[in-house]
Amino acid sequence: MELNLEGRTALVTGSTQGIGAAIALRLARAGARVGINGRDPGRVEEAVAQARKEAPRADLVAVAADLGTEEGAARAQEVLPEVDILVNNLGIFGAKPALEISDEEWRRYFEINVLAAVRLTRMYLPGMMDRGFGRVQYIASDSAVVIPAEMIHYGMSKTALLAVSRGFAKEAAGTGVTVNSVIAGPTHTGGVEDFVYQLVDRDLPWDEAQRTFMREHRPQSLLQRLIEPEEIANLVVYLSSEQASATTGGAVRVDGGYVDSILP
Template structure:
């Protein structure tokens, strides 16, 4: 199976590190021109240097703007009026007792994790539909199905993405554009390392801390380890390709078997 995205432009939000950076690299290695997005020019420039070192010859461009805000999203859209592939990856997470989550924090999670993708889909989907090809994806989470007690605001925001993706897939019906969500399981990123330390403490070596976290806080995982960002990226790259033309309106799992159900 050969995935060829030559001639396609992709935008990956929140792609200066972690899963977003892995997705950007995967798309670029498949031949796409990839817009790397972050909140500041400094973070984007730093990420571009690192991505180009890791994927020599790949076609990356920088696109600074905080798409969690209307102004930042507009700046990104103005700088990149057309894209063939839109990966809504931007997200925030963190542990907080359910009864202590303020209204402002609920709004921040919704603006960042949900409305950022809605804004960009609303802007780019019409052009994709008119051209007869497009791929829109929302990076969701196992937490969309298995709401974590320690961060219900995060889980609820990811549940919303499943509905958003399904709804926009209906909007794009029959156009050649597919819209899907990707249910990513517990993944090894810098942010997750910090979260693991928050949950199990700083005393243990990382490999042991990871095992304790999975055993005590994510015991449903069949993989029994954190997923690597590249493993998430592999699925996203496939769904971005013409090979995935019959997959739309779906919640596709890359969760290490964490979600205990036959169908999402």
Template sequence: MNIDLSGRTAFVSGSTQGIGRVIAARLAAAGATTMINGRGTERVESVVAELRAEQPDARIDGIAADVATPAGAATVFEALPEVDILVNNLGIFAPQPALEIDEETWQRYWEVNVLSGIRLTRHYLPGMRDRGWGRVQFMASDSAVVIPAEMVHYGVTKTALLGVSRGFAKAMAGTGVTVNAVIAGPTHTEGVEEFVRALVGDELPWERAQVEFMRRHRPNSLVERLIEPEEIANMVVYLSSEYASATTGGALRVDGGYVDNIVP
């Protein structure tokens, strides 16, 4: 399948590391003019330079702004008035016992993991609708449907994204614009390595620590390993293409079979 996104502009929130960085790289490789996003100017510029070095022919730029705030989002809107592909990737997570999560933490998770994507989507959808083409994706998680006991606050925000994406998809019915959620399973990123270590300890070699984490905390996985970010990005690039024109309002799973449902 030859996916060509030439002529399209993509914005990936929270894309200076982890899954977001790989998604941005894959969108750029497919021909999209791709915008990297993070809070710090130095970090954004560094990642843009790295990706340009890896893909000399790609069109890659960056916008430093905290899209979890109205002011940060406004900075993005001013620099990038229109996009064709929006990937709401920004998110935070950390383990914490449910009864110890205070109101401030709940509010922060809501603002970062949910409101940031709503804010970006509300701004960019009208232009997509008027042009008759657009792709919006919310990066959800297996935690949306299998709420983890060790981070309820994270799981609940990802549950919300499933409803948000479905609602925006309905609002775009018949317009040529698709809106979907991607349910990513346990994925191998820098942040997840720290998370795994926090749960299983620092003593074990990484390969053994990963096995122990999956055995103890994610035993439903059918691949019995962490998913690589490239595997998530492949789904995102497909959903961003012409090939996915009839896929909208969905919750697409790239979870290694972790969610024990036939239908999400």
């Protein structure tokens, strides 16, 4: 299957590292013009330079903006006035006992993990609908369905994205625009390495720490390993393509069989 995104412009939020960086690179390799986003201009430029090393012919745009704010969203639109593919990847996570999560933290998780994506969707979706093509995706998580006891504020925000995705898919019905959420399973990123070491012995070598984490904290994974970011990116690129034109309003899983369900 040839996934050709030439002529399309994409914005991947929170894409200077981890899953976002992998998605941006894979979209660029498929031919899309890709906006790489982060808050720090220096880190954004570094991410663009690294992506160009891996894909020398990539058409990349630096989008240095804090998309957790209205001002940051407006800045992104100045750099990329129109977007054909919007990948809402920006998110924060961390472990905290449920009864110790403050009101401020609840609001912060909602504003960054949910409201930022809603704001950008409101910004870019009308243009997609007018042009008769668009792809909006929300990078959700198995935590949306299997709420982790150690970070229910994070789980809440990812559950909200499933509802947001389904609702905007209805708004875009019949326009040629698809809207989906991607349920990513436990994935190997630098941030997740830090999270793993919050829950297992920090003196363990990484391979052993990973196995211990999966065995003790994610035993339902059928993959029995962390997913690599490129594996998430492969699904995102497919959903961004013409070939995925009949997939909309869905919560599409790339979770390593983590969610114990025969339905998406």
